[in-house]
Amino acid sequence: MTRRPASAETIVLAHNTAATTVSPSGALRLGFREKTSGHLVSEAGFKSRLGIVALERASNFVYSDDEVARRSGLSSEQLRTLSLYDILAPDEGWFSYRDVVAARAVARLVAGGVEFPKIIAAALALERRGASLSSVRLAEAPWGELVQHFGDGFARLDGQMLLPLEGENLGADEAFGRAEASEHSGDLESARKWYELAARLDESDPVIPFNLGNVLDELGRFAEAEIAYRRSIERGELADAWFNLGVLQEKSGREDEALASYGRAFVAEPGYVDALHNAALLHMRRRRFVAALTLFERIVALAPANAAAIKRLAHLCRLELKHGGGA
Numbered sequence: 001m002t003r004r005p006a007s008a009e010t011i012v013l014a015h016n017t018a019a020t021t022v023s024p025s026g027a028l029r030l031g032f033r034e035k036t037s038g039h040l041v042s043e044a045g046f047k048s049r050l051g052i053v054a055l056e057r058a059s060n061f062v063y064s065d066d067e068v069a070r071r072s073g074l075s076s077e078q079l080r081t082l083s084l085y086d087i088l089a090p091d092e093g094w095f096s097y098r099d100v101v102a103a104r105a106v107a108r109l110v111a112g113g114v115e116f117p118k119i120i121a122a123a124l125a126l127e128r129r130g131a132s133l134s135s136v137r138l139a140e141a142p143w144g145e146l147v148q149h150f151g152d153g154f155a156r157l158d159g160q161m162l163l164p165l166e167g168e169n170l171g172a173d174e175a176f177g178r179a180e181a182s183e184h185s186g187d188l189e190s191a192r193k194w195y196e197l198a199a200r201l202d203e204s205d206p207v208i209p210f211n212l213g214n215v216l217d218e219l220g221r222f223a224e225a226e227i228a229y230r231r232s233i234e235r236g237e238l239a240d241a242w243f244n245l246g247v248l249q250e251k252s253g254r255e256d257e258a259l260a261s262y263g264r265a266f267v268a269e270p271g272y273v274d275a276l277h278n279a280a281l282l283h284m285r286r287r288r289f290v291a292a293l294t295l296f297e298r299i300v301a302l303a304p305a306n307a308a309a310i311k312r313l314a315h316l317c318r319l320e321l322k323h324g325g326g327a
Helices: 015-022 043-049 065-072 076-084 097-111 114-130 173-185 188-201 207-216 222-233 239-251 254-268 273-285 289-302 304-322
Strands: 010-015 039-042 138-140 146-150 154-155
Touching: 010 015, 015 114, 039 043, 039 076, 076 097, 076 114, 076 138, 076 173, 097 114, 097 138, 114 146, 114 289, 138 254, 173 188, 173 207, 173 289, 188 207, 207 222, 207 239, 222 239, 239 254, 239 273, 273 289, 273 304
Parallel strands: 010 039
Antiparallel strands: 138 146, 146 154
């Protein structure tokens, strides 16, 4: 035993350290440099060496590290982390088929955006109940909890059955509040899940899918963001939803669709200067100076206090038209 971790020959990773020692992507973050001759041991492996527990061993250790990585899509580093937290149980570097199934289950959760510490905690909770990742199917509920999924039903890790959308018996307002709090704190993935739950609990409020669209846009999930904005528009003609939809369309080069969306935004809200401004600039880029000039003049009439820059753009349009440029 030593009080100086960097001098330790053997470092045992206790199961309850995963939250602080494992990164979201599965890399180990010990917080100190290991001794060159030192090595890491899992909690169960250490207890087995001391004779405290007897490990249940599989019999078919026929898969190499590379084979498990290829079959699951996980990296060697991620497999090592899972082994050091006893989610996988290799024998002298070789893995069993049960390990391959568990690795695939982890890979599915990772692909769905679940972070490694949460996966490890869930797998260890299952183990305490005599189950494992290779014997159950996990899914992340909209409220962020990992639950067991079987057929058309769900259950918590302790086996308690869940009704669809039961979660913590939340209402739409509570889910929406949690979504906003997560968004304001920068936890966009949690915000996304809470907004999705709120949107299912309340199928009439247009603000919920609008906010969801904003989060999806921030996450770079543009196709899903567009669906969310359109769902908001279906629930109520929100000018902001039309405007943000237009911005997405313009980014992807769908300029005619963007102009139509900007148009719908200032039909829904005639004083929507941002929509007029974006549409006018887009017309300018397309050398449609008459259309651009008309919109710039409307902006000046609506917002005279901020008209100086707009008047300069309008002047450029007149000069282009004077010299025969565009239409």
